[in-house]
Amino acid sequence: MEAVAVREESFGDLLRSWRQRRRVSQLDLAIEADVSARHISFLETGRARPSREMVMKLAEELAVPLRHRNRLLVSAGFAPVYPEREVRAPEMEVVRRALDKILAGHEPYPAVVVDAAWNLVAANAAAGMFMEGVPAELLKEPINVMRLSLHPQAMGGRLLNLAEVRAHLLHQLRRQAEMSADGRLAELHDELASYTYPGVDLNVAHVPGPADILVPLRIAAGDRVLSMFTTIATFGTPVDVTVSELAIETFWPNDEETAAAFRG
Structure with a gap:
């Protein structure tokens, strides 16, 4: 059988892809990187070879994720510089301590x-509410928080404002897939978008009222309705791939009734 040649990624192709993904012209990128537009053109066509410093500078200007900065470096003939450690690695103890403190400090409200x-990488005890009544197959490792949020047999079946939350989460996921070039997110988006909810009109458009500030998660919990909103935090100056990709989502009560339910 004849071997099929695998085409290596070229730096020029990757650079052009990220520039177009960010909707930046060659001239705009050249101005930000303090080089000529001609040089950017030569880099993209392979007529010029970048230095390692230039690869790093262009990646920074284009806000390329660390994982893909390593790919840019390798495609230009350099070794990757950003390590990728397991969260459980000894060197990550300081990160684990910070995460544990944030998760514990957010009790009695959920945080993941x-x-x-x-x-899911970690969660506090209050986040167990999202697992209640969920089929075992959805709780197999790795547990996906987006899947739990919208699956009809998980939170998707308990959200009283499913249409607006679903629209928001799908938009967020699609945007993240486009910005990060992560094929896993694109596949996840398509899976979640395919879920059906008998009897639920997914085309309902919510018109914000005068008192609205955020889109809440309105969750049926027995004879009560829990109303929550979320915030997402990331590490500010990561130089490790794993740390750069971690996000902490904290859930907050949207009204006193919800706060009281969690305190109780």
């Missing part, structure tokens, strides 16, 4: 830590 694909 997720990776770039929205897979």
